[in-house]
Amino acid sequence: MATRKKVLLKVIILGDSGVGKTSLMNQYVNKKFSNQYKATIGADFLTKEVIVDDRIVTMQIWDTAGQERFQSLGVAFYRGADCCVLVFDVTAPNTFKSLDSWRDEFLIQASPREPENFPFVLLGNKVDLEPRAISSKRAQQWCQSKNGIPYFETSAKEALNVEQAFQSIARNALTQQNQTVDLYNEFPDQIKLTNTTNRNSNGDSCAC
Amino acid sequence: MMTSQVEDPIPRALASTPSSSTSGCLSGDDTSEDRLLPSSLAAEELQLALNKEAGEEELQKAISRCKELVLECDQCTPERKWLVRHLIELRLRLQECKEALEDPEHPRNKSSGVSNRTVRGHHLVLQPLLRSTSSRYCDHCTGAIWSVVQAWYQCDDCGYSCHHKCLSSILRECAHVTASERGGYELDICPELGLSSQKYMCAECKTNIPIDSTWSEARKCDYTGLYYCSACHWGSSAVIPARIIHNWDFGPQPVCQASLQLLRITATRPLINIEKLNPRLFTLVHELNLVRRLRNELNGMRKYLLVCRNANEDHLLWKSVDIPHLIDTPGLYSLQDLLDTFSAELPSKLHNIAHIFSQHIKVLCEVCKGRGHICEVCSNEEVLFPFDANAVTCTSCNAVFHKSCFSRKKNCPKCQRLQQRKEQEVLVNKNDDDE
Numbered sequence: 001m002a003t004r005k006k007v008l009l010k011v012i013i014l015g016d017s018g019v020g021k022t023s024l025m026n027q028y029v030n031k032k033f034s035n036q037y038k039a040t041i042g043a044d045f046l047t048k049e050v051i052v053d054d055r056i057v058t059m060q061i062w063d064t065a066g067q068e069r070f071q072s073l074g075v076a077f078y079r080g081a082d083c084c085v086l087v088f089d090v091t092a093p094n095t096f097k098s099l100d101s102w103r104d105e106f107l108i109q110a111s112p113r114e115p116e117n118f119p120f121v122l123l124g125n126k127v128d129l130e131p132r133a134i135s136s137k138r139a140q141q142w143c144q145s146k147n148g149i150p151y152f153e154t155s156a157k158e159a160l161n162v163e164q165a166f167q168s169i170a171r172n173a174l175t176q177q178n179q180t181v182d183l184y185n186e187f188p189d190q191i192k193l194t195n196t197t198n199r200n201s202n203g204d205s206c207a208c
Numbered sequence: 209m210m211t212s213q214v215e216d217p218i219p220r221a222l223a224s225t226p227s228s229s230t231s232g233c234l235s236g237d238d239t240s241e242d243r244l245l246p247s248s249l250a251a252e253e254l255q256l257a258l259n260k261e262a263g264e265e266e267l268q269k270a271i272s273r274c275k276e277l278v279l280e281c282d283q284c285t286p287e288r289k290w291l292v293r294h295l296i297e298l299r300l301r302l303q304e305c306k307e308a309l310e311d312p313e314h315p316r317n318k319s320s321g322v323s324n325r326t327v328r329g330h331h332l333v334l335q336p337l338l339r340s341t342s343s344r345y346c347d348h349c350t351g352a353i354w355s356v357v358q359a360w361y362q363c364d365d366c367g368y369s370c371h372h373k374c375l376s377s378i379l380r381e382c383a384h385v386t387a388s389e390r391g392g393y394e395l396d397i398c399p400e401l402g403l404s405s406q407k408y409m410c411a412e413c414k415t416n417i418p419i420d421s422t423w424s425e426a427r428k429c430d431y432t433g434l435y436y437c438s439a440c441h442w443g444s445s446a447v448i449p450a451r452i453i454h455n456w457d458f459g460p461q462p463v464c465q466a467s468l469q470l471l472r473i474t475a476t477r478p479l480i481n482i483e484k485l486n487p488r489l490f491t492l493v494h495e496l497n498l499v500r501r502l503r504n505e506l507n508g509m510r511k512y513l514l515v516c517r518n519a520n521e522d523h524l525l526w527k528s529v530d531i532p533h534l535i536d537t538p539g540l541y542s543l544q545d546l547l548d549t550f551s552a553e554l555p556s557k558l559h560n561i562a563h564i565f566s567q568h569i570k571v572l573c574e575v576c577k578g579r580g581h582i583c584e585v586c587s588n589e590e591v592l593f594p595f596d597a598n599a600v601t602c603t604s605c606n607a608v609f610h611k612s613c614f615s616r617k618k619n620c621p622k623c624q625r626l627q628q629r630k631e632q633e634v635l636v637n638k639n640d641d642d643e
Contacts (some may be wrong), residue, residue, distance in 0.1 A: 042575075044575055076581055078582075101629050
């Protein structure tokens with residue numbers, strides 16, 4: 001029954017400034033890349049329709065500002081997110097170090113039902129650049145320590161792995177959404193405390 | 209049919225024959241005032257370039273002469289100020305002249321004769337004859353301007369009007385220049401010193417004002433607190449800024465022509481900072497307090513609309529706000545704003561704008577809605593905005609909470625978290641170094 005409904009997946013991209021969040025999104029949605037850096041102000045989103053497991057879903061991808069000075073605008077859009085994408089720059093070790101704080105901050109603001117199982121995806125961007133500061137192994141170790149987050153190495157510039165990464169993001173987001181739906185369905189026999197049922201019993205089957 | 213005007217009994221600073229003695233004596237009289245033109249500028253040759261449609265060569269010459277004069281005079285003197293002003297004027301003329309040479313359609317080529325003149329900061333434009341039959345009076349000689357037959361000029365900036373023949377003897381400085389020079393209003397209510405301090409002369413034209421005379425009375429200007437002759441003070445009245453600021457008094461008071469022109473052109477400029485001048489007014493005047501609250505709210509909303517692409521596409525800010533300073537600089541009020549507050553027009557106008565804005569931010573726009581905050585303390589699903597009345601913003605991390613929630617907490621939870629993270633980072637770095 002839920003399959004027939006139009007599905008909207010809300011995806012949030014987080015990471016330090018300049019790691020390529022906007023570029024990744026632009027590459028994925030518009031198939032475009034620009035070398036020019038322009039800081040994102042606040043947050044904005046693009047939408048894209050994708051097919052996941054024979055279902056058409058609309059992805060609402062929220063691109064955020066990594067810079068501290070733009071954080072004064074709120075992050076209410078974290079609420080109701082279906083997947084969070086963490087991005088770091090493989091050539092900049094500091095962007096890797098701050099992943100923890102991005103994750104924590106997201107979990108606090110979004111306050112999902114099960115923080116431990118909330119789907120994150122880690123992207124190590126700019127793999128086209130040399131020299132590398134964060135090895136693939138180190139990133140994978142971090143992912144393991146966080147309950148097995150999927151990890152992708154991407155290049156927004158070369159469009160490397162971007163499609164695959166977002167395909168996985170969409171799938172993870174969809175499972176998350178289905179799970180929350182299931183959660184509500186765990187109580188199929190709802191106890192209705194309405195007057196109508198009461199009146200029936202009052203009228204006919206009175207014990208006295 | 210030239211009307212015979214009352215001949216001016218006193219010599220003017222810009223008399224057509226500028227003997228060095230007249231101009232020297234006048235400026236010597238008022239060394240403390242910067243109202244008078246410096247003697248060096250009064251020289252015919254300098255004025256010439258602005259009074260005639262001078263050629264490029266003439267203007268170049270005048271510019272270099274003016275530059276020399278600027279270098280000769282002392283720094284920070286009123287004389288230098290006037291010379292620099294003049295220099296800018298000359299350069300603008302030169303630019304105009306060059307443009308006219310290249311473009312045959314230029315208005316300068318079309319009009320015959322002298323159309324623009326610059327005197328004492330006024331940008332006087334020749335008015336077409338037969339334009340209107342409404343009565344108009346010369347700001348200089350107070351005689352009627354018969355626009356059907358008399359050539360007359362009007363200042364583009366301040367509205368000063370005068371006959372062609374009065375051009376060379378204009379005394380009043382352009383209100384536009386006075387306003388930008390002074391920067392703000394006279395803030396004392398009618399700062400009166402008395403006729404004796406003016407040596408029984410009109411504050412503007414220096415005509416003697418005898419006290420015992422029946423035909424020439426001294427007229428007081430409520431704005432400047434000075435006395436004027438009947439030629440400079442026509443008995444017009446205006447609302448006085450200082451009276452509003454201190455007494456919330458909107459009663460029109462008699463003012464001289466110069467003050468009238470000044471108040472008229474500055475009426476819509478945001479020049480009054482009530483927070484600084486008389487903050488108690490907000491507690492005493494309910495409407496003003498309401499206006500302040502609404503303006504601050506709108507200023508908060510403006511920040512959202514400025515960075516919202518949807519609002520930019522719709523030109524929401526441009527469309528809804530006709531007076532930008534109302535929401536750009538919420539602390540400053542123009543004279544007109546205060547008048548509108550008094551008449552209760554402004555609060556309802558601001559209410560309407562606030563409604564349009566909040567409708568966009570909180571209901572219509574997905575992006576703006578997403579940029580709201582969620583109170584961390586109560587974790588309520590309600591989306592909060594910094595401009596909401598029940599919201600409070602942390603001054604150091606900009607996180608937004610419910611006022612009631614925040615007051616229960618001693619410290620901002622986000623700031624605490626940031627602090628903890630920082631400490632942890634230092635520890636980790638230390639361990640890294642040890643290894």
